[in-house]
Amino acid sequence: MTPHHDEPFRLHTPEFSGLNQQLDRRDFLKRTASGLGALALGSLLGTPSFGATPILPKAKRVVYLFMAGGPSQFETFDYKPKLQSMLGAALPDSVRKGQRLTGMSANQASLPIAPSVYGFKQHGSTRTWVSELLPYTAQVVDELCLVKSLYTEQINHDPAITFFQTGHQLPGRPSIGSWVSYGLGSENQNLPAFIVLVSKDASKDQPLYARLWGNGFLPSEYQGVQFRSGKDPVLFLNNPEGYDGTDREQMLGYLSQLNSLQNDTWGDPEVNARIAQYEMAYRMQTSVPEVMDTSQEPDEVFDLYGPGSRDKGSYAANCLLARKLLEKDVRFVQLYHQGWDHHGSLPKGMAKQCKQIDQATAGLLIDLKRRGLLEDTLVVWGGEFGRTVYSQGKLAANDYGRDHHPRCFTMWMAGAGVKSGFSYGQTDDFSYNIVKDPVHVHDFQATLLHLMGVDHEQLTYKYQGRRFRLTDVHGKLVKGILS
């Protein structure tokens, strides 16, 4: 150890003193007003809590299985037997009511009704209808809280996903996971509070962008950290070659001193965020390889998640990984599976997609349950919108496509704080409009935060002169699904 590293680092030039005095009011305010992140600890020390009426958190962790592309509700959970006799009939105007369609099918000469080619059966003690494409999910249906009446305002992928993840259709706001990690902090000091897993085994016809798990205007330590399946699960985490741990620690210590100095001068919260991230990265050098290593898992576990689970980076392997992360008390795991956008050849596409996720999803639920994690973990499954009852393009007996449909679609939740073996909301016979208990995207987000013990109206961040929330100025709690 070289002695000069231990001396306090000071600059005594006139220019620097001048800079010190220029700490303007805005930076000062920003510095004093921000930093709610340590709320978990802060509230123990007597700082006021947010939320007028405190909510008892039911969920300590969330795993959000995002089916990007918009999975069809007709071939999964929303059983519409009356359509079987209406194959090829035109969608009645009384149902469509002139509502907008996307540019892809708006100019179609007709809108022929396409019933699901896949059959449904009743499962579980609740006799819930589930498609034959999801034979494993059907076996855990008693754990699920199906919400059949989700609706969104967005009709195209990117704005719809952005809307779901950030509460606004335009990019730039923090993702749900960032809000949660900012509001509640992390119980595990060695792993990020918000971790993202993108599955490789899916067609990537609709891209995902890192901003979907971005921190927006929140300090950058709250952004989602993507874990990859290759040699380096987190990029740029390992030491450069020929550089050992002690060197690294020393270097980081010195860098942290420099950063603290910078922070004292400017009071920019981003400097703090940077310090926190360096420290986290250093701890992750040991914690990440440990948690990513599934070689110690018994065969029985791989069998539970299905054949894909040994193939690193697949959806099934990611589900297994998600369980390991939740076991380590990671606050929010966001898992993506792409390729649900079936404008054509839907029967074939849905069969393939469902097969990829079915067993692993059900396996994850069983695995969480037997480990006692399901009681305080919320599992969410769903896409960004639903699909139309009419066929996009040519309708054949066994082949059809479905266009985007934002006015109703199905999601499910399971675990902490939601009713199990329960269906909420109802669509009409065409699954075109909602007839009972509509749930807006903001309502879903408000409910998710509520389950984590946060009042969605109170978790705010002031940026550019206004206070922002995940639910913007909307969102009501869906009380009907709370257990």
Added chain:
Amino acid sequence: MMTVAEYIGRFHPLLVHLPIGILLFGFALMLYQKVRKVDVTEAISLAWLAGAIAALLSCGAGWLLAQSGDYEAEAVQVHQWTGLATAALSFLTYAFAKYRWLLASLTVIVLTVAGHYGGNLTHGEGYLSFGNRPTEASDTTAVALVPEVVKQDSSVAANQPQVRRTFFYRDQVVPILEKNCYSCHSAKKKKGGLRLDTEAFIQKGGKNGGVLVAGNPQKSKLFSYLLLPHDDEMHMPPKGKRQLTSQEVAILHHWIAKGASFKEEVEVIQNQQLSEVEASAILPLTLPTLVVDSAIAPQKETSAFASVETSILAKPTEAPTASTVTYFQQQQVTLTPVQQGTGYVAANFVNVKAYQPSMLKELSRVQGQLVRLRLSNQPVRDEELKPLSALTNLNRLNLENTQITDAALAELKQLPKLEQLNLYGTAVTDEGIQQLATYPQLKVVYLWKTKVTPQGIGRLKRAKPTLKIEDGQQRFTLPDTNKTTKTQS
């Protein structure tokens, strides 16, 4: 259902401030002109015209408000006529510039009278009177609650029966209603069609039905609305008004629970009982915490294990001190609040790299506050769990993948509030788990990957049928791998 007219009427108390302000300003301008000798005649005219129009509008809104029936017609009379006079006079002041000084002075006088009576309607009579406001202190009520024991004759032998008179309604309830409720629910003003100033009116209730169910405070809106969350629309008294003290709430609860009698109670009591009676009547009455819980959250928390936990959290407790939090932080034990705003905490050992048995001893620092404890995957041994028996509020305990055995289960029997126990991946056996049947509150237990057999679980189930046992035995049945066919049922 509120009509549009009624809705507009509600703006009257707001609108009246316009004519008051404008007309007084007009008068002020006149004084200004006189003193400073500047010509602002035009501004004066404008002020009087604007004020007159505003006064007219206020009169209109006021008339609509009076129609709502919330106000006693008699009480409205004076205010109504002085109000109309103000409007008329201010028009005259505007129109006859020649007599402006006389008319303006008249207007100001009439305006003051109208304003005063209006204020009385809104805030209740006596709002402005200085000395004789209802007493805030509870001294008088405290004295009155002690029943009046009248010895019929001092010369009578000591064991003669005596008479006890209590008039709880007159002495206890009325003062509370008078102080907190009459301003909106009495002869002057009957919000929601409700008056609380006589027995008949209290029994009758308001537009939406009765407010009093004798013997059942929970079902009596007269009581239950007091306990709604403050931001609830139905909470009484409304946000911003003086709220009842818990002592006053307790008195109302006591009165309704005892049958809500409006009469004087006269009891004949034996002399030897006297001391008991006096003892029971001593203030302060305490409001049982249970009453508050059930009234605030009457329909929630139906799930199996929420009840004990919520009752723990309902009792206030001190939060751990900063030094305690820091201490555990240094040990890498994460301490988090179970719920914002309470002092109860959860301790999590997920970050602990080098577990020491002494760490469990140190949990005595949060002995009363610890509700959840997560020791998962730490090399914890049976004998090290001894300090846990002091954790009287421990509700969830995670011991999965630790080194505990059946011996630990005998130790944990002491925990009076334990509802969830995770034992998966430990060496507990069929014999050991039978002790779980004697746990007082246990609702859920996890037993996957233990030495427990289905027979052992069966025995435990018979001994404690309410216990939810998760044995991790759920297996998939393999789906038919043949080509999925179109099935309908």
